[in-house]
Amino acid sequence: MREEQGKLPSFTQETSPPRRGQSSRRLRIVLTVVLSLVAFQYLPLSSVLSSTSGSVQVPLRAPEWLAKCELLNAKPGPPPDFNTRTQSDRFALGTKPTLITNATIWTGGVDGLEVLKGDILLDRGIIKRVGVIDRHTLAGYIDLVRIDAKGQWVSPGIVDLHSHIGADSLPELNGSDDTNSYKGPVLPWLRVLDGLNTRDEAYKLSISGGITTALVLPGSANAIGGQGALIKLRPTADRSPTGMLLESPYERNGSVYDPRAYFRYRQMKHACGENPDGVYSMTRMDTAWSFRQAYEHARKIKESQDDFCSKATRGDWGGLGDFPEDLQWEALVDVLRGRVKVQTHCYETVDLDDLVRITNEFKFPIAAFHHAHETYLVPGTLKSAYGHPPAVALFATQARYKREAFRGSEFAPRILAENDLQVVMKSDHPVLNSRFLVYEAQQAHYYGLPHNLALASVTSTPAKVMGMEHRIGYVKEGYDADLVLWDSHPLALGATPQQVWIDGIAQIDTPYLLSKPAAFQKRPETPNFDKEKDETLKYDGLPPLEPKPSRSRTVVFTNVKTVYRRDEQRIRETFTAVSDDVLSAGVVVVHDGQVQCVGSATSACASSVLPSEDVEHIDLEGGSITPGLVSAGSALGLSEIDQEESTQDGYVADALSEGVPSLAGGPGALIRAADGLIFGTRDALLAYRSGVTAGIVAPQTRGFLAGLNTAFSTGASHRLEDGALLQEAGAVHVAIHRVGSPSVSTQIAALRRLLLGETTGDVKVWFDKIKAGEAPLVIGAASADIIASIVALKAEAEAKLKTSLKFTIVGGAEAHILAKELGAANVGVILAPARPFPNSWEERRILPGPPLSEKSAVATLLDHNVTVGLGIASEGWDARNACFDVAWAALDANGEISKTDALALASVNLEKLLGIKTDNLEGDLVATSGGDLLEFSKVVGVISPRRGVVDII
Numbered sequence: 001m002r003e004e005q006g007k008l009p010s011f012t013q014e015t016s017p018p019r020r021g022q023s024s025r026r027l028r029i030v031l032t033v034v035l036s037l038v039a040f041q042y043l044p045l046s047s048v049l050s051s052t053s054g055s056v057q058v059p060l061r062a063p064e065w066l067a068k069c070e071l072l073n074a075k076p077g078p079p080p081d082f083n084t085r086t087q088s089d090r091f092a093l094g095t096k097p098t099l100i101t102n103a104t105i106w107t108g109g110v111d112g113l114e115v116l117k118g119d120i121l122l123d124r125g126i127i128k129r130v131g132v133i134d135r136h137t138l139a140g141y142i143d144l145v146r147i148d149a150k151g152q153w154v155s156p157g158i159v160d161l162h163s164h165i166g167a168d169s170l171p172e173l174n175g176s177d178d179t180n181s182y183k184g185p186v187l188p189w190l191r192v193l194d195g196l197n198t199r200d201e202a203y204k205l206s207i208s209g210g211i212t213t214a215l216v217l218p219g220s221a222n223a224i225g226g227q228g229a230l231i232k233l234r235p236t237a238d239r240s241p242t243g244m245l246l247e248s249p250y251e252r253n254g255s256v257y258d259p260r261a262y263f264r265y266r267q268m269k270h271a272c273g274e275n276p277d278g279v280y281s282m283t284r285m286d287t288a289w290s291f292r293q294a295y296e297h298a299r300k301i302k303e304s305q306d307d308f309c310s311k312a313t314r315g316d317w318g319g320l321g322d323f324p325e326d327l328q329w330e331a332l333v334d335v336l337r338g339r340v341k342v343q344t345h346c347y348e349t350v351d352l353d354d355l356v357r358i359t360n361e362f363k364f365p366i367a368a369f370h371h372a373h374e375t376y377l378v379p380g381t382l383k384s385a386y387g388h389p390p391a392v393a394l395f396a397t398q399a400r401y402k403r404e405a406f407r408g409s410e411f412a413p414r415i416l417a418e419n420d421l422q423v424v425m426k427s428d429h430p431v432l433n434s435r436f437l438v439y440e441a442q443q444a445h446y447y448g449l450p451h452n453l454a455l456a457s458v459t460s461t462p463a464k465v466m467g468m469e470h471r472i473g474y475v476k477e478g479y480d481a482d483l484v485l486w487d488s489h490p491l492a493l494g495a496t497p498q499q500v501w502i503d504g505i506a507q508i509d510t511p512y513l514l515s516k517p518a519a520f521q522k523r524p525e526t527p528n529f530d531k532e533k534d535e536t537l538k539y540d541g542l543p544p545l546e547p548k549p550s551r552s553r554t555v556v557f558t559n560v561k562t563v564y565r566r567d568e569q570r571i572r573e574t575f576t577a578v579s580d581d582v583l584s585a586g587v588v589v590v591h592d593g594q595v596q597c598v599g600s601a602t603s604a605c606a607s608s609v610l611p612s613e614d615v616e617h618i619d620l621e622g623g624s625i626t627p628g629l630v631s632a633g634s635a636l637g638l639s640e641i642d643q644e645e646s647t648q649d650g651y652v653a654d655a656l657s658e659g660v661p662s663l664a665g666g667p668g669a670l671i672r673a674a675d676g677l678i679f680g681t682r683d684a685l686l687a688y689r690s691g692v693t694a695g696i697v698a699p700q701t702r703g704f705l706a707g708l709n710t711a712f713s714t715g716a717s718h719r720l721e722d723g724a725l726l727q728e729a730g731a732v733h734v735a736i737h738r739v740g741s742p743s744v745s746t747q748i749a750a751l752r753r754l755l756l757g758e759t760t761g762d763v764k765v766w767f768d769k770i771k772a773g774e775a776p777l778v779i780g781a782a783s784a785d786i787i788a789s790i791v792a793l794k795a796e797a798e799a800k801l802k803t804s805l806k807f808t809i810v811g812g813a814e815a816h817i818l819a820k821e822l823g824a825a826n827v828g829v830i831l832a833p834a835r836p837f838p839n840s841w842e843e844r845r846i847l848p849g850p851p852l853s854e855k856s857a858v859a860t861l862l863d864h865n866v867t868v869g870l871g872i873a874s875e876g877w878d879a880r881n882a883c884f885d886v887a888w889a890a891l892d893a894n895g896e897i898s899k900t901d902a903l904a905l906a907s908v909n910l911e912k913l914l915g916i917k918t919d920n921l922e923g924d925l926v927a928t929s930g931g932d933l934l935e936f937s938k939v940v941g942v943i944s945p946r947r948g949v950v951d952i953i
């Protein structure tokens, strides 16, 4: 605690942090100066203006300017008595004091290693006591709200260093997009606060994930995009954007100097690389010049102010003119004065190097590089930045969506921490749903970021980086009463808040609680990725990912705890070790990629392997063998870099608007995804190495008719390889949305005609199969109204055709509203994304799941016997996370979904819903060590009967 106090930014003109005595002395000096200036203002003019020739006239505005000069280099920070405050400036009248008892408290102190068992007292918006609280203290409270934490974890409120919440509001509408101004590459005068929407649907969702504070930044269209707004997420009594500000940097009341108003840090967005380059048709050279030109302008103003003030304070007013300042540039001048935290979106080595050079040329520090996918490759560059090395704000596994993210690595947080750089995990909400920011920290920890730094990366580290460590980011006496009570260790997958407090106010009216297995109360064990991390550095961020077949044709997996196998369209647990000892552990013998037998270490299976045989042994350390998972919903298999057209199959011509070219078959054509497959993409190979051994993909469309899907192996290197193409075509995909095609009703009309009217060519061939109930029709849809029209059309067509049809909905954000009807109509749903997000108007009526609703969407649909699959909605980078999505769905269902049913959600169910038959050949099996695929285990091998090999990962 002492350490942190020493680092408090204070009201001072020195660059190094002063001791507390010093800062109050400074304050006294400033007060004296100001009071004398105020007196000076009222002196009769005649006595000030000398009439004798040769003497200098003192301008009328001299007092105001001298006050400015006095504060010219004052650093932002709280008032000196801030940490003895008894009430928060954000205290909401009427908030009752709260006592949380029997908590396991991660305080953030002692480098994030301090854990206390005890109680926490919240009063008047601040944390009053932590740990053992004596009766004497409590005796003073009559209306104490008591919460029994039952030994569970409490952390500081989660702090998001990079969000667009309230600027890029949900649901996305043209009328509420205040993310980017396109008025020029340099706009330091813009303020996010001026566009902050207090009605964003995301506030309550993000709070339910534990987020209490967010830095809302302008988008990255501009080199200098403007000033961020640092907000608490809770709604305030005044319902205003201003009320949400954590500390207003704008309260200094114009030019009137009020010594009680302290400077607050402002936050300035910078961006380099592809975004500003693309928006303004610039090159990197142009963008770098934009920065230099802007900073040169600010530097000149700053210098002339310094000149002015050194003369004015000497009383040397002759020919001085007015105090030099410019409202458009004052924020950038303040950057040069160290009063603004510069938050820089910057990815690549070349851009990082440019920015670091600019900081040294103009002498200002960068608070953090954001996204920053190549920072782990150039720690030395960061360390040579002006002032101090920038912190690095990252995604955990989101990468490769654009060229400058291509070398992004899941090991970046760990490598940066090993280089003593500060690591922050951030959401870039709504790019990632900030409700799940802690999931980013969980993944960073899984891939090797130490637990204390992983928790700090979403609490105390961002608090420090934004200059707010004097009040948020820790559970400490005197800090803001922003806390999260979790249902498990916060780094355990799926950790969900039971309650969230902001300024001492409980944010969730009726929290729906999950009961997690006891093991989830402990910090999760994570695998060893040392080898992968070293390879990542060795290959400059692009380590080879291709699977390597085993040395021997026979591979024996030992120390196996469970074996799951496919059984028709289900997953079954076919072997379970009766106890944890080695003898009862399983042995799985595989020859040429075929499982020969499974048994305990003392079974006939185990002794069937002769000692003389050329055998490769793999110890799974209590791990398991599980059917490989399947990815569906993204362009995985048809695209390598989402924002680079030349790396993709491209988009089909939409039959409902421009029409399929006649040379390609015209109205009778069905485009086949199999013809456009791209193998060996890094997203596909990473998915393979994470247990996702197959992908199902449909042609990419922005309109109505996509074409025929295909199923492929994520580990194969080209289409002609054995087992690369799992099924050439399985189903026709269409999409019905409110944008991109003629009206929704026109799209339904088209579907009706395809089902009941005359068709030709491949369209006829496939719609005949659909009409015979032999192949599913896959329909992308989100809105409950559209889904309802689809269900009605199905009934209409079934009545006319006298058959039963197979329909599958993909997307399904609002499908839970029709769970009963979908179950009755036998319509399956692939939820993509797996956890709901009200991104657009047609997706806004989500079922959020615990703690905001009792049931999740998955559980609700399953309750009504709907066949459910889990897909991904974003780019292919997310395919690798299927195991986490599945595990999460099971946890969110509060024990209602078994492990085998959970595994089915991202394997056999997807295949069934997308017309892929896997019954003739057993699919790939995945061997994990240290746990099963749904735990924080590690994939060590893939058994592929189709390809006749075991791949060693």
Ligand SMILES: *[C@@H]1O[C@H](CO)[C@@H](O)[C@H](O)[C@H]1NC(C)=O
Pocket: 102, 149, 150, 151, 152
């Ligand atoms: C705290 O909670 C744990 C878990 O419920 C319980 O075992 C323990 O007895 C509780 N301690 C106190 C002091 O209430």
Ligand SMILES: *[C@@H]1O[C@H](CO)[C@@H](O)[C@H](O)[C@H]1NC(C)=O
Pocket: 174
């Ligand atoms: C919404 O914005 C997009 C992009 O600026 C524009 O193309 C579209 O016409 C707008 N729609 C409406 C209804 O204003």
Ligand SMILES: *[C@@H]1O[C@H](CO)[C@@H](O)[C@H](O)[C@H]1NC(C)=O
Pocket: 253, 256
């Ligand atoms: C700003 O300063 C003016 C002039 O001193 C004063 O009248 C006004 O009350 C101040 N406003 C705030 C919000 O402090």
Ligand SMILES: *[C@@H]1O[C@H](CO)[C@@H](O)[C@H](O)[C@H]1NC(C)=O
Pocket: 823, 863, 864, 865
């Ligand atoms: C779901 O299926 C089970 C087993 O067939 C049946 O008992 C149950 O009534 C069905 N539930 C609904 C809501 O249809």
